[in-house]
Amino acid sequence: xxxxxxxxxxxxxxxxxxxxxxxxxxxxxxxxxxxxxxxxxxxxxxxxxxxxxxxxxxxxxxxxxxxxxxxxxxxxxxxxxxxxxxxxxxxxxxxxxxxxxxxxxxxxxxxxxxxxxxxxxxxxxxxxxxxxxxxxxxxxxxxxxxxxxxxxxxxxxxxxxxxxxxxxxxxxxxxxxxxxxxxxxxxxxxxxxxxxxxxxxxxxxxxxxxxxxxxxxxxxxxxxxxxxxxxxxxxxxxxxxxxxxxxxxxxxxxxxxxxxxxxxxxxxxxxxxxxxxxxxxxxxxxxxxxxxxxxxxxxxxxxxxxxxxxxxxxxxxxxxxxxxxxxxxxxxxxxxxxxxxxxxxxxxxxxxxxx
Amino acid sequence: xxxxxxxxxxxxxxxxxxxxxxxxxxxxxxxxxxxxxxxxxxxxxxxxxxxxxxxxxxxxxxxxxxxxxxxxxxxxxxxxxxxxxxxxxxxxxxxxxxxxxxxxxxxxxxxxxxxxxxxxxxxxxxxxxxxxxxxxxxxxxxxxxxxxxxxxxxxxxxxxxxxxxxxxxxxxxxxxxxxxxxxxxxxxxxxxxxxxxxxxxxxxxxxxxxxxxxxxxxxxxxxxxxxxxxxxxxxxxxxxxxxxxxxxxxxxxxxxxxxxxxxxxxxxxxxxxxxxxxxxxxxxx
Numbered sequence: 001x002x003x004x005x006x007x008x009x010x011x012x013x014x015x016x017x018x019x020x021x022x023x024x025x026x027x028x029x030x031x032x033x034x035x036x037x038x039x040x041x042x043x044x045x046x047x048x049x050x051x052x053x054x055x056x057x058x059x060x061x062x063x064x065x066x067x068x069x070x071x072x073x074x075x076x077x078x079x080x081x082x083x084x085x086x087x088x089x090x091x092x093x094x095x096x097x098x099x100x101x102x103x104x105x106x107x108x109x110x111x112x113x114x115x116x117x118x119x120x121x122x123x124x125x126x127x128x129x130x131x132x133x134x135x136x137x138x139x140x141x142x143x144x145x146x147x148x149x150x151x152x153x154x155x156x157x158x159x160x161x162x163x164x165x166x167x168x169x170x171x172x173x174x175x176x177x178x179x180x181x182x183x184x185x186x187x188x189x190x191x192x193x194x195x196x197x198x199x200x201x202x203x204x205x206x207x208x209x210x211x212x213x214x215x216x217x218x219x220x221x222x223x224x225x226x227x228x229x230x231x232x233x234x235x236x237x238x239x240x241x242x243x244x245x246x247x248x249x250x251x252x253x254x255x256x257x258x259x260x261x262x263x264x265x266x267x268x269x270x271x272x273x274x275x276x277x278x279x280x281x282x283x284x285x286x287x288x289x290x291x292x293x294x295x296x297x298x299x300x301x302x303x304x305x306x307x308x309x310x311x312x313x314x315x316x317x318x319x320x321x322x323x324x325x326x327x328x329x330x331x332x333x334x335x336x337x338x339x340x341x342x343x344x345x346x347x348x349x350x351x352x353x354x355x
Numbered sequence: 356x357x358x359x360x361x362x363x364x365x366x367x368x369x370x371x372x373x374x375x376x377x378x379x380x381x382x383x384x385x386x387x388x389x390x391x392x393x394x395x396x397x398x399x400x401x402x403x404x405x406x407x408x409x410x411x412x413x414x415x416x417x418x419x420x421x422x423x424x425x426x427x428x429x430x431x432x433x434x435x436x437x438x439x440x441x442x443x444x445x446x447x448x449x450x451x452x453x454x455x456x457x458x459x460x461x462x463x464x465x466x467x468x469x470x471x472x473x474x475x476x477x478x479x480x481x482x483x484x485x486x487x488x489x490x491x492x493x494x495x496x497x498x499x500x501x502x503x504x505x506x507x508x509x510x511x512x513x514x515x516x517x518x519x520x521x522x523x524x525x526x527x528x529x530x531x532x533x534x535x536x537x538x539x540x541x542x543x544x545x546x547x548x549x550x551x552x553x554x555x556x557x558x559x560x561x562x563x564x565x566x567x568x569x570x571x572x573x574x575x576x577x578x579x580x581x582x583x584x585x586x587x588x589x590x591x592x593x594x595x596x597x598x599x600x601x602x603x604x605x606x607x608x609x610x611x612x613x614x615x616x617x618x619x620x621x622x623x624x625x626x627x628x629x630x631x632x633x634x635x636x637x638x639x640x
Contacts, residue, residue, distance in 0.1 A: 066376045076383040078483035089478035105398040157376045
């Protein structure tokens with residue numbers, strides 16, 4: 001029964017002129033799983049998703065949704081999928097309830113059924129009170145939720161989510177994650193794209209990493225992360241602290257060279273087990289190296305990327321990523337351009353995992 | 356805490372087995388039926404009407420143009436063309452109606468272009484819906500605009516002293532003909548809307564077509580005053596057919612062959628431009 005994959009694609013190609021936005025990607029998404037497509041801006045994630053969702057013609061290779069050929073029978077495929085785009089695809093001039101009613105009508109619901117479904121979905125997505133408000137007055141998070149609700153009207157078995165949380169604040173992000181999990185609990189398959197390893201880690205059963213239109217890795221989030229170490233201890237040394245001494249201590253405790261980031265006095269220490277952080281801190285205390293701040297972070301997309309491709313993501317300032325263990329400390333580097341600093345994956349490991 | 360840390364993401368909740376997708380696949384249909392297409396077109400028309408109601412400035416063109424142009428043309432050209440304002444009105448009013456309806460067609464194309472650039476059209480494309488409905492829906496709603504434009508023109512004429520000899524029925528017939536023709540010709544502008552890159556582009560292209568078409572016709576002056584070659588053109592110009600048919604209906608209350616020519620032109624436009632528009636829409640993005 002579940003032998004038939006939700007998505008099966010082979011040698012998928014999309015060309016824009018000479019540029020291959022998607023270059024020979026193979027993909028298999030099993031029914032009932034959350035599959036994450038991870039990659040930086042411009043990697044080809046959205047393009048690939050649009051091809052699978054019948055929104056862009058396929059230039060090469062083939063794709064099937066539950067065994068139905070995307071290029072040959074797009075109308076059938078559209079009855080099996082819900083698509084939530086990166087930019088809210090709802091009507092600005094209509095109210096939330098009117099939007100859902102319209103989409104219900106367009107998918108063959110009778111007027112009364114469309115109204116009931118709209119009301120149920122609005123309640124379910126916490127938009128009950130905003131039902132009669134126009135979308136132009138909605139916040140970003142509300143729009144995304146409405147957008148997602150609009151994709152669920154006919155309960156399609158496969159949902160495409162294009163960067164569902166990009167631009168959302170952390171709390172709304174968490175809510176969106178819960179909603180996505182509930183979808184799968186209800187028997188949906190979810191294919192989502194994301195720029196955040198953190199998000200893929202939280203949600204996805206399996207992940208594929210895309211770079212320059214090519215698939216560079218595939219596996220469970222854990223498998224991906226083990227390629228870069230499980231977590232990173234980030235140390236900000238107090239002003240005037242002996243950086244060389246600190247490095248030596250880390251080397252002695254872990255047998256590994258810490259990564260110095262462009263920001264001065266900052267050390268990133270890859271940890272295979274997060275517990276070793278304590279050992280490092282104790283050793284530093286004994287060596288009288290004082291520390292301004294400490295955090296344990298999971299590897300960032302940049303670090304995973306560097307491990308997989310040998311270069312950083314396009315978002316990084318250059319290829320001089322944090323995984324560049326032998327790079328000299330660049331004390332004059334631009335502050336704030338530190339990969340891993342600007343991504344939301346910098347979260348307190350303990351609180352996050354006890355959920 | 357230690358165990359939790361050592362086993363990072365193993366806390367995933369167990370999930371029930373997903374429903375069999377084969378049933379959902381079996382329920383799918385290869386293409387939308389005629390009934391679906393009709394229902395979807397009406398739903399899209401409902402959307403367009405809602406938007407019109409909420410953005411009343413969309414009515415400025417259909418409301419202001421008849422009032423302004425009728426008065427302007429009547430007082431400026433009336434004396435020169437027909438001797439006095441009053442005897443110019445039977446000639447002018449059907450002409451203004453044709454002009455108003457054509458301008459409204461242009462707005463149909465422009466608004467479609469604007470609409471298609473919005474995110475919601477991504478959703479329409481991803482829904483299992485007829486590809487003609489997103490184009491035909493707004494056009495059904497635009498029938499309201501043609502109706503307002505045509506009616507207001509006749510009303511303005513009446514205010515200025517126009518007394519149509521065709522009576523109420525004749526005028527209603529002329530209005531109906533104008534609305535139908537407008538709807539048909541709007542498909543050409545819808546096609547321009549799907550081809551052009553921007554709403555401004557649609558407007559530019561449409562203007563280039565509209566101006567010659569309305570002024571190189573018998574809409575405002577009798578075409579026998581023009582040079583021979585131009586007179587020949589005005590005779591084949593579809594706008595002239597519409598204007599002549601409307602004059603016959605409104606002023607004399609008679610149904611002439613001009614009505615047939617007008618409807619035929621409309622049909623030809625629909626047959627050519629409806630498939631072209633749908634094909635362009637399918638390819639878009």
